[in-house]
Amino acid sequence: MKFAMKAVAVGVMLAGVSVAFAQKGEVVKMVRIDPLTGLLGPVGVSQAKGYQFFAEKFSGAGNPAGVKFEVTPIDNKLSPAESLNALKAAIDGGARYIIQGNGSSVALALSDAVAKHNERNPGKEVLYLNDSAVDPDLTNSKCNYWHFRFDADTTMKVEAMSSFISEQKDVKKVYLLNQNYSHGVQVAKYAKETLARKRPDIQIVGEDLHPLAQTRDFAPYIAKIKASGADTVITGNWGSDLSLLIKAANEGGYNGKFFTYYAGVTGTPTALGTNGAGRVYQIAYNHYNMGGQMQKWQDEFKKKYNDDFYTGSTIRIFETLGAAMAKAKSTDPVKVAAALEGIRVQSINGEVEMRKTDHQLQQPLYMTVWDKASAKYPYSPENTGMTLVPLKEYPNYVSSTPTSCQMKRPS
Incomplete structure (x- = not known):
């Protein structure tokens, strides 16, 4: 599987990533940790295509910071333990932006691990961008400054x-x-x-x-x-x-x-x-008949991949990251996290807001x-x-x- 093969070399691909002030042409490397094999693998594979597609759409002139987004998927086999191993590999390779969504049990493990890593490693912080895990605890009793949810919770x-x-x-x-x-x-x-x-x-x-x-x-x-x-x-x-x-x-x-x-x-x-x-x-939070720009993207995606795009939070992530990086004038996760709090952006269906209180997107x-x-x-x-x-x-x-x-x- 072409997406799974990339995971083997994640350390090499991400080696040498450094934090610098956001500027036109800077590459922001991200890792998505989700299933690519097993019964639920087809969902992760389809979503990996979505990240590839929209990383291209929102790179360069597609975002106000002018940065280029690159997303590498890693197969976690829907396992919290495998996910923590993948997180370590991604961080060791230099990744500062981690994406995950399928499975709230995985999300809870990753959220806790990211918080502990950031506390123990000042200057090497990472952000966890949650595109699909909807357990309310993630933005309530177990909320975490370094976690931002782009789906709507249960x-x-x-x-x-x-x-x-x-x-x-x-x-x-x-x-x-x-x-x-x-x-x-x-x-x-x-x-x-x-x-x-x-x-x-x-x-x-x-x-x-x-x-x-x-x-x-x-x-x-x-x-x-x-x-x-x-x-x-x-x-x-x-x-x-x-x-x-x-x-x-x-x-x-x-x-x-x-x-x-x-x-x-x-x-x-x-x-x-x-x-x-x-x-x-x-x-x-979205559906297949939103119309407008979303309809154009869906049609183009289907023509390119012979697949359907449905994870609209992918778009939200790129929209808000680009806006936050422009606001922070940096790709440093610490500065971007501060800029993400309370940020409002115009999205595919109107204005959305990343609520500062708990980092739950309002949409x-x-x-x-x-x-x-x-x-x-x-x-x-x-x-x-x-x-x-x-x-x-x-x-x-x-x-x-x-x-x-x-x-x-x-x-």
């Missing part, structure tokens, strides 16, 4: 999702099915809390946690869901754990609704086919539903003839949730 997504569900009178019995790690546990926790507050009449008729990226047959879970009488399933599953769940639901004849985070991610559109029309929903969220592509909503992921049709937008001030973060800033 409290934000469930707040918007439950607001939408509260208006769906046909939703009466809900089953919670999630992956058995920090992210899945949090989805279930906040779903129960918010539904109890907004729709106390809704019954939670079942709840299951299953092993992450290990289950190949979800038929037994679908049988339990059907037996419970649930008309709706809420799941934070992603990658193969969602596509195989949807496949089992289709084959098992379950016709209830699914409320998801990641219906548009690699493999799931194909699994959905036409069977999920009108009953599979996604809450996310709109969208509820979409799986349905036929049309002239109005034309983008068809995985060439299914289907798409995610936007139903409702939740602006920054609506999707925002409180934080308990007590940020410890370096002196």
Whole structure:
């Protein structure tokens, strides 16, 4: 795999990186630590293409600092231990910007390791840019000055999702099915809390946690869901754990609704086919039919890679880094971190803000539903003839949730 091969030589590629004042043509080398192999490898591979694509778009004249971005992926096999080894290799090779997203268990390990490294190695600090890990603890009880999240956390997504569900009178019995790690546990926790507050009449008729990226047959879970009488399933599953769940639901004849985070991610559109029309929903910070510049980028990406781009946080990272480096007049992570706090940039769907209190990006969220592509909503992921049709937008001030973060800033 061409992205995985680069990881072997990461030390050589990043050797000699030095920190200097941001100036036109300076190279900012970054490392993304995420799965490139295994059941969830296809997601990481697709995202690696996204980083390659947008590093080119946002380099040089594409950012106000005039720097050039280069991103090298390392396969962590979705393992926290492998991720910590990859972090050490990246830092030893000179990397000062670390990106990760798939797996909150990995994110929590990396956040802690980066904080400890920076405390022990003044002058050699690194920043951790989180593009997808949504465990609320990362910007609450375990918040860390060196961690910045560009996705919306689970409290934000469930707040918007439950607001939408509260208006769906046909939703009466809900089953919670999630992956058995920090992210899945949090989805279930906040779903129960918010539904109890907004729709106390809704019954939670079942709840299951299953092993992450290990289950190949979800038929037994679908049988339990059907037996419970649930008309709706809420799941934070992603990658193969969602596509195989949807496949089992289709084959098992379950016709209830699914409320998801990641219906548009690699493999799931194909699994959905036409069977999920009108009953599979996604809450996310972007979708396939944003229009404008985003539509142009998506079309160009698909033509170049024969793949679909869906991780919009990639764009956010380059937008805010370029702006912060220009503001700081430096690529030094210490100065850039200070510039990132509270920064506001115009993005693909309006202004977004990196909240200073907890380093959680404040951004709109969208509820979409799986349905036929049309002239109005034309983008068809995985060439299914289907798409995610936007139903409702939740602006920054609506999707925002409180934080308990007590940020410890370096002196």
